[in-house]
Amino acid sequence: MTEPKADLLQGTLDLLILKALSLGALHGYGIIQRIRQMSEQMLSVEQGSLYPALYRIEQRGWVTAEWDINETGRRAKFYSLTRAGRRQLAVEEESWDMLALAIAKVRQAT
Amino acid sequence: MTEPKADLLQGTLDLLILKALSLGALHGYGIIQRIRQMSEQMLSVEQGSLYPALYRIEQRGWVTAEWDINETGRRAKFYSLTRAGRRQLAVEEESWDMLALAIAKVRQAT
DNA sequence: GCAGGATGTCTAGGCGTTCTAGGCATCGAG
DNA sequence: CTCGATGCCTAGAACGCCTAGACATCCTGC
Numbered sequence: 001m002t003e004p005k006a007d008l009l010q011g012t013l014d015l016l017i018l019k020a021l022s023l024g025a026l027h028g029y030g031i032i033q034r035i036r037q038m039s040e041q042m043l044s045v046e047q048g049s050l051y052p053a054l055y056r057i058e059q060r061g062w063v064t065a066e067w068d069i070n071e072t073g074r075r076a077k078f079y080s081l082t083r084a085g086r087r088q089l090a091v092e093e094e095s096w097d098m099l100a101l102a103i104a105k106v107r108q109a110t
Numbered sequence: 111m112t113e114p115k116a117d118l119l120q121g122t123l124d125l126l127i128l129k130a131l132s133l134g135a136l137h138g139y140g141i142i143q144r145i146r147q148m149s150e151q152m153l154s155v156e157q158g159s160l161y162p163a164l165y166r167i168e169q170r171g172w173v174t175a176e177w178d179i180n181e182t183g184r185r186a187k188f189y190s191l192t193r194a195g196r197r198q199l200a201v202e203e204e205s206w207d208m209l210a211l212a213i214a215k216v217r218q219a220t
Numbered sequence: 221g222c223a224g225g226a227t228g229t230c231t232a233g234g235c236g237t238t239c240t241a242g243g244c245a246t247c248g249a250g
Numbered sequence: 251c252t253c254g255a256t257g258c259c260t261a262g263a264a265c266g267c268c269t270a271g272a273c274a275t276c277c278t279g280c
Contacts, residue, residue, distance in 0.1 A: 009209060010120035010237080010266050019216055029228050038219035042212035049267055051230055056266090074275070076228060093217065099119060100210055102152035106129055107203065109148035120237050120266080139257050159238055161259060166237085184246070186257060227276075232269100239264080247256075 008043060013053050015096060016043065018081065018089040021063060027076035028054060054079060062088045118153060123163050124172075125206060126153065128191065128199040131173060137186035138164060164189060172198045 008016075020026065020034045031054075032045050057063050062085035068078045081089070118126075130136065130144045141164075142155050167173050172195035178188045191199070 008212075008267090009122065012119065012209070012213065013267080015213070016216060019219075023220070027228075028230095029226095035216065038216045039212040040215055042208065042215065046268065047229080048231085048269065048271090052267080055230095070228090072227085072276085074228070096213065098152065099122070102149040103122065103125070103206065105150055105152065106126060106145065106148045109129075110133070118238090123238080137257075138259095139255095156239070157258080158240065158242090158260085162238080165259095180257090182247085182256085184257070221280100223278100223280085225276100225278085228274080230272080232271085235266105235268080237265090237267105240262085242261085243259080245257080247254105249254090250252090 008045075012096075013045065013049060014057060015089070015092040016045065017050070017053060017057060018062065018085055018092065021079055021081045022086065022089055025078045025080040027068075027070065027078050029076070030070075031079070057085075060088075061085075118155075122206075123155065123159065124167060125199070125202040126155065127160070127163060127167060128172065128195055128202065131189055131191045132196065132199055135188045135190040137178075137180065137188050139186070140180075141189070167195075170198075171195075 016035050017031060020031050020038065023034070026034060028047070028050055032047065032050055036044050054063070054065070058065055058079070062082060063079045064082055065077050065079050067075060070076045126145050127141060130141050130148065133144070136144060138157070138160055142157065142160055146154050164173070164175075168175055168189070172192060173189045174192055175187050175189050177185060180186045
């Protein structure tokens, strides 16, 4: 947590991770960078938030993890979305849309 | 938590409460109904979530509470937004906008 | 040769927020 | 007189994230 926004809301982290992985398998460190890049520096996920989240997500069967070697020859744990993970991503996106819609309604209420 | 959405994201509750009160002073039970009505039944706040939140919000000086009699002659604790509460509402709305924008960027990323 | 920064994974501990699940009281309708 | 709606409140736990580290390797610069 440096410049961008403060804390992101609880519950959005899974969505971000799943979305990042939907563009291709990636290791933890890379997920953080991809999220930062995709959000145009608005969101930055801390390592201490990411790894426990990845563990939780893996337990739920939404990703699988595998040690491998990255393009620079270093070993890293690569995560890939499972089919269930793809479904979950869709669920979370729909959830988010519903919430965003509900909040919008509340805000425009007079 | 009945039909509508599951749990709302942590951090949105304050925004909802402040917004509800921005339309006029209200007691706890009424806040729940107003939020439900403003969101067109999409959001429903539990009493067990609301009262602790109201207490917290009052401690922070965003609302003041006062016992009074409602239109049906029953006593109830009415909450009103303070000036600081109005500022806080603006802060939370801006925060929400930023987050929504960031999430949108992530989601449209290829 | 070595210091420091970037890359990479991970854990312990704690904290704030919300939910579950009650208790309690009054009022009106049936 | 019973039941649902209105009204306020609390205890306890679960959850999800953050802070703040440890640790290892590689590259670059001095």
